[in-house]
Amino acid sequence: MEAFSDLMTADADAFRTKFRKMAADPFAFYRGSACLFYADMAQLDDPWGDERTSRVWIQGDLHAENFGTYMDAQGRIVFDVNDFDEAYVGHVSWDLRRFAASFALLSWSKALGDDVIGDLLRTYLNAYLDQVEAFTRSDDDRSFALTRDNTEGAVRDIILATTARSRLGLLDRMTVVEGFERRFADNGRNRRLDDDERGRVLEALERYRQTLTPPPRRRDVTFDVKDVVGTGGFGIGSAGLPAYNVLLEGYDQALENDVVLSLKQGNVAAPSRIVRDPALHDAFEHEGHRTAVSRRALQANASQFLGWTEIDGVGFVVAELSPYEVDLEWDDLTEPEEMAPVLVQLGRATAKMHCVGDADSDHALVPFQTEEALTALLRGRREEFLADLVDFAHGYARQTQSDHRLFVDAFRAGEIPGISSSGAHPGRTSQA
Numbered sequence: 001m002e003a004f005s006d007l008m009t010a011d012a013d014a015f016r017t018k019f020r021k022m023a024a025d026p027f028a029f030y031r032g033s034a035c036l037f038y039a040d041m042a043q044l045d046d047p048w049g050d051e052r053t054s055r056v057w058i059q060g061d062l063h064a065e066n067f068g069t070y071m072d073a074q075g076r077i078v079f080d081v082n083d084f085d086e087a088y089v090g091h092v093s094w095d096l097r098r099f100a101a102s103f104a105l106l107s108w109s110k111a112l113g114d115d116v117i118g119d120l121l122r123t124y125l126n127a128y129l130d131q132v133e134a135f136t137r138s139d140d141d142r143s144f145a146l147t148r149d150n151t152e153g154a155v156r157d158i159i160l161a162t163t164a165r166s167r168l169g170l171l172d173r174m175t176v177v178e179g180f181e182r183r184f185a186d187n188g189r190n191r192r193l194d195d196d197e198r199g200r201v202l203e204a205l206e207r208y209r210q211t212l213t214p215p216p217r218r219r220d221v222t223f224d225v226k227d228v229v230g231t232g233g234f235g236i237g238s239a240g241l242p243a244y245n246v247l248l249e250g251y252d253q254a255l256e257n258d259v260v261l262s263l264k265q266g267n268v269a270a271p272s273r274i275v276r277d278p279a280l281h282d283a284f285e286h287e288g289h290r291t292a293v294s295r296r297a298l299q300a301n302a303s304q305f306l307g308w309t310e311i312d313g314v315g316f317v318v319a320e321l322s323p324y325e326v327d328l329e330w331d332d333l334t335e336p337e338e339m340a341p342v343l344v345q346l347g348r349a350t351a352k353m354h355c356v357g358d359a360d361s362d363h364a365l366v367p368f369q370t371e372e373a374l375t376a377l378l379r380g381r382r383e384e385f386l387a388d389l390v391d392f393a394h395g396y397a398r399q400t401q402s403d404h405r406l407f408v409d410a411f412r413a414g415e416i417p418g419i420s421s422s423g424a425h426p427g428r429t430s431q432a
Contacts, residue, residue: 286315
């Protein structure tokens with residue numbers, strides 16, 4: 001309620017749907033409750049946060065399903081972290097702890113034993129630390145990427161599958177062509193705008209164009225607008241956030257090259273709720289600006305379309321809806337020997353993200369080399385670090401399972417104001 005009261009009031013139905021999804025299992029609950037995780041982190045004495053490692057750019061919601069592919073500004077299909085709505089500057093261990101606990105929950109649902117989970121987490125953490133150390137020997141960590149040439153197993157498979165996708169396939173799913181003109185399809189998720197609202201979105205699009213950097217190798221688009229719709233239906237973490245889709249004339253007049261932009265209202269980053277540094281809060285114009293700047297810092301070679309704007313004084317992040325963004329799926333990864341190589345590559349991707357968003361990037365919020373700060377802190381303490389994070393993962397996974405039961409009981413009993421089902425009886429405890 002403290003974290004989401006305004007959004008819950010604005011769109012109770014979206015949050016009811018979000019909470020139904022969160023009720024499904026402890027992992028789904030964990031994905032949708034980053035604010036609860038950070039309330040717990042505020043009470044945690046973190047031995048891995050010194051004056052530098054407590055001020056690293058972090059992804060903020062690093063769980064096992066927030067990895068996948070995208071096409072970077074150089075035209076490469078890369079595997080990386082792929083969600084930056086919660087990104088902020090904070091303790092580097094927060095990302096690692098959040099991922100470790102998420103993997104413990106995911107593995108519990110696959111009936112893996114605690115010893116096996118611990119071994120797999122050590123695989124992830126050792127790969128992370130090895131890559132951090134490798135960056136201390138390199139002067140160009142921003143060029144590092146996980147591609148089909150340096151990956152294996154399920155990660156390489158998803159990269160190869162992504163190369164077969166096309167912008168035309170995305171357009172065919174989202175749009176229709178009538179009289180040789182393309183527009184968005186009319187469906188339950190799209191909302192047609194009146195002239196006034198459409199005008200405000202187009203004005204916001206012009207402001208967004210001023211936030212872009214020239215593409216390093218790809219042609220620019222004309223930014224001639226073909227269609228605009230209101231939309232929604234985002235994932236568990238983005239319930240209730242207003243959004244628009246904009247259809248642009250593409251790189252030429254061929255209909256197959258049209259581009260779809262998403263304008264999504266930025267949300268308050270969960271880590272920012274416990275980070276008290278005013279300089280960080282003052283560094284961003286609004287949450288849309290913070291989200292875009294974070295993504296540029298953490299991805300290093302972000303899409304040429306990434307930027308930000310305002311609509312009615314509220315910040316929005318703007319990005320291309322790309323056909324080349326595919327999430328890593330865990331459903332078919334059931335055995336430890338299948339998961340181990342994936343975890344190696346997730347560890348390397350996490351290290352890359354932390355180490356490129358530092359003094360080498362185009363901002364001044366992290367004015368040091370993250371890899372050097374981590375290496376100095378952990379010198380001679382690797383085993384202590386591994387043991388601490390593995391123990392945390394097991395303990396926090398158990399706590400999350402307990403929290404999930406409390407959440408479901410409260411939801412069923414009608415104890416979430418304005419969100420619980422109208423047929424519930426407030427104050428009456430359900431018998432489960």
